[in-house]
Amino acid sequence: MADIFAITTRGLEQVSAQEIAAIPGTIIKTVAYRRVEAACKDINALANLRTVDDVFLKLQTWLSVGHQRSELARFTTLSTELGLDSLFSLIKRLRPLTRTPRFSVTANFVGKRNYSAPEIKASVADGILSRYDEWRYSEDDEESEINLRVFIDHDTAVVGMRLFKHPLHRRDYKIDHLPGSLKPPIAAALAQLATVQADTTILDPFCGGGTILVEAALMGAKVIGGDVSLDAVIKAQENALSASVKAAVHQWDAAHLPLATGLVDGVLSNLPWGRQVAVDENLKLLYQAALAEMRRVVKPGGQILLLTTHPELLDVKPAEEIEISLYGQTPKIIRLINRE
Ligand SMILES: C[S@@+](CC[C@H](N)C(=O)[O-])C[C@H]1O[C@@H](n2cnc3c(N)ncnc32)[C@H](O)[C@@H]1O
Numbered sequence: 001m002a003d004i005f006a007i008t009t010r011g012l013e014q015v016s017a018q019e020i021a022a023i024p025g026t027i028i029k030t031v032a033y034r035r036v037e038a039a040c041k042d043i044n045a046l047a048n049l050r051t052v053d054d055v056f057l058k059l060q061t062w063l064s065v066g067h068q069r070s071e072l073a074r075f076t077t078l079s080t081e082l083g084l085d086s087l088f089s090l091i092k093r094l095r096p097l098t099r100t101p102r103f104s105v106t107a108n109f110v111g112k113r114n115y116s117a118p119e120i121k122a123s124v125a126d127g128i129l130s131r132y133d134e135w136r137y138s139e140d141d142e143e144s145e146i147n148l149r150v151f152i153d154h155d156t157a158v159v160g161m162r163l164f165k166h167p168l169h170r171r172d173y174k175i176d177h178l179p180g181s182l183k184p185p186i187a188a189a190l191a192q193l194a195t196v197q198a199d200t201t202i203l204d205p206f207c208g209g210g211t212i213l214v215e216a217a218l219m220g221a222k223v224i225g226g227d228v229s230l231d232a233v234i235k236a237q238e239n240a241l242s243a244s245v246k247a248a249v250h251q252w253d254a255a256h257l258p259l260a261t262g263l264v265d266g267v268l269s270n271l272p273w274g275r276q277v278a279v280d281e282n283l284k285l286l287y288q289a290a291l292a293e294m295r296r297v298v299k300p301g302g303q304i305l306l307l308t309t310h311p312e313l314l315d316v317k318p319a320e321e322i323e324i325s326l327y328g329q330t331p332k333i334i335r336l337i338n339r340e
Pocket of ligand 1: 178180181206208226227232270286
């Protein structure tokens, strides 16, 4: 069994824990702020996780991490004590690594400190280089074969080695980017929350670059989407093609969907945000007209999951609300059950 930890979006920890727990031979140990720790038999299977940002083999936990600059010297000392060889060998079974790898360090923290993330990285890199003097440090993660992660939550730091070459939140299918495009793990979490299954028909009436459509299709759903912008429609089609999934994507106004009543099993959508995406109409009118259309085209009892920074504009009482953190904002996932 290998000890691992995954980093996820704040608010989606339980969703990610559920996804990790579904991997046979995995035991969840801790679910904390943006982090799920587990013991895992089949680390290869972790490559298929879709709701997490990234996954690491756990090296150590550092306790009593303070806020003062003197901690930087302590990070260096603690890093000289990190025995990287066994994890290095484990990862080498998954992917090719050179004998003297180029490594990067990523650091982040919660709470105020008198030191910065770049200073933590430099201190940790110094410690590692003093023990592994043939290894080469790169500030650029793209250039490195190994990434060490220091995740500090108040006075506890969890330190790990990234399992895969690239972070899991990166999707190769995203060849076309749009402003306001959703982080793929959040799109996957929406699909997971809706318990999308093979042959479920899912609609995203505000599909943008198609992230939700692709993530739901990769979980086996039949997907239909659209956007008022032709550019978005083309990008969504290209991204679906690049992900090798089928998606019916149309140019439309979500307030007037050219779809039959009761056509789809559910809706997953990331509503236009006043700040992020320019919307010409009055946002409240658009939300309410679009919601009426969603209710019409979703089968009775079907689910409507909406990610929005303005849930109040929908004027509804949701069955569930989950607040997440995203790009400095705190949007909510609203779950509505369509009237029977
Ligand atoms: C937050 S973005 C969706 C991002 C998408 N989930 C992605 O990952 O790329 C909202 C989208 O709503 C579209 N939109 C705004 N008003 C619309 C309307 N009346 N009908 C359909 N789409 C609209 C915008 O063009 C934008 O692409």
